Amino acid sequence: MPSLEQALRAAYRNREGLLIQLHDQATDCYRLFHGSQEGAPGLTVDRYGPQLLVQSFHQTLERDALLALHEQVCASLGGHLSLVYNDRSQGNSRIDRNDPVYRADATALEDQVGREWGINYRVRARHSGQDPLLFLDLRNVRGWVKTNSAGKSVLNLFAYTCGVGLCAAAGGAREVCNLDFAESNLAVGRENGALNPDLAPMQFVQSDYFPAIRQLAGLPVPQRRGRQLPEYPRLAPKQFDLVLLDPPAWSKSAFGTVDLLRDYQSLLKPALLATADGGVLICCNNLAKVHLEDWREQVLRCATKAGRPVRHWQALSPAADFPSADGQPPLKVLVLQL
Numbered sequence: 001m002p003s004l005e006q007a008l009r010a011a012y013r014n015r016e017g018l019l020i021q022l023h024d025q026a027t028d029c030y031r032l033f034h035g036s037q038e039g040a041p042g043l044t045v046d047r048y049g050p051q052l053l054v055q056s057f058h059q060t061l062e063r064d065a066l067l068a069l070h071e072q073v074c075a076s077l078g079g080h081l082s083l084v085y086n087d088r089s090q091g092n093s094r095i096d097r098n099d100p101v102y103r104a105d106a107t108a109l110e111d112q113v114g115r116e117w118g119i120n121y122r123v124r125a126r127h128s129g130q131d132p133l134l135f136l137d138l139r140n141v142r143g144w145v146k147t148n149s150a151g152k153s154v155l156n157l158f159a160y161t162c163g164v165g166l167c168a169a170a171g172g173a174r175e176v177c178n179l180d181f182a183e184s185n186l187a188v189g190r191e192n193g194a195l196n197p198d199l200a201p202m203q204f205v206q207s208d209y210f211p212a213i214r215q216l217a218g219l220p221v222p223q224r225r226g227r228q229l230p231e232y233p234r235l236a237p238k239q240f241d242l243v244l245l246d247p248p249a250w251s252k253s254a255f256g257t258v259d260l261l262r263d264y265q266s267l268l269k270p271a272l273l274a275t276a277d278g279g280v281l282i283c284c285n286n287l288a289k290v291h292l293e294d295w296r297e298q299v300l301r302c303a304t305k306a307g308r309p310v311r312h313w314q315a316l317s318p319a320a321d322f323p324s325a326d327g328q329p330p331l332k333v334l335v336l337q338l
């Protein structure tokens with residue numbers, strides 16, 4: 001087993017070419033060390049603009065090892081990054097000792113701006129969620145959307161902080177609608193819009209997925225027997241030219257359950273119906289235990305059954321900062337041409 005210092009050095013060497021490309025594309029948010037594949041399971045090191053975010057998921061990184069890692073990464077990149085360390089190894093806890101190394105200094109904890117594909121994003125290394133407001137493994141998907149949105153109407157489902165929506169706006173979409181049930185996530189999406197004042201304004205719909213997508217697809221919103229549903233925004237049926245479906249692995253609400261393992265179809269079918277004929281649906285599945293080939297068969301079968309057969313499909317993989325030895329990265333993405 002190589003030392004952490006050796007593993008970090010090899011990881012940096014493997015990324016040198018990619019980092020040059022990313023910097024040329026005005027991107028300063030990327031993964032520098034993907035421990036599960038690069039020799040230290042449970043450890044990740046990410047750059048988010050001026051911040052270096054180190055996270056441990058299995059065991060705490062000791063102070064000296066953390067400081068050495070910080071120094072090594074800054075030396076490789078040739079510049080200082082503010083260190084934030086989130087230890088999630090014990091019941092998702094963060095170390096908050098009096099030691100400033102673990103506490104992180106005030107500037108490191110400030111809201112910062114990171115860049116990707118020339119777009120500004122709010123980044124926050126420590127907050128209640130696990131991700132500092134931008135999922136780095138989705139970068140290639142955002143890039144694809146930016147290149148393929150000109151003149152299109154775009155629907156961004158499970159929008160989170162609206163990164164895909166911003167890329168659509170930057171790519172010249174004529175209309176962008178971001179949908180998510182968490183107002184706090186959409187609020188960051190609005191902040192991201194304000195950080196990119198040259199982009200056309202986007203729409204934000206705060207709604208549970210199920211009633212929203214069923215209305216857009218022209219399907220009835222089923223009532224649950226004996227139980228009244230919470231209020232939800234009323235939407236007219238509408239199809240979009242480009243739809244992005246990137247759900248979490250699991251989530252339950254009064255309207256239904258998002259369950260990527262057992263029931264991808266109930267998410268996919270209404271999203272297919274809300275995609276225009278000749279349009280594109282990009283669908284994602286981030287469950288590591290699901291294999292691309294099995295999931296793809298399931299997706300293609302579901303599309304045929306829904307009367308929206310796929311004319312052409314393409315798989316998109318995360319970039320080389322998310323290496324996977326077996327060629328099966330947890331995040332699987334299919335671009336479906338309907």
Ligand SMILES: C[S@@+](CC[C@H](N)C(=O)[O-])C[C@H]1O[C@@H](n2cnc3c(N)ncnc32)[C@H](O)[C@@H]1O
Nearest residue numbers: 158159160180181182185208209246247248251
């Ligand atoms: C994995 S993130 C999606 C990542 C996002 N597509 C991106 O570009 O970064 C999951 C999002 O789904 C939202 N969500 C989870 N269950 C939902 C539901 N039933 N209806 C609407 N949004 C939901 C969460 O609030 C969260 O923002």
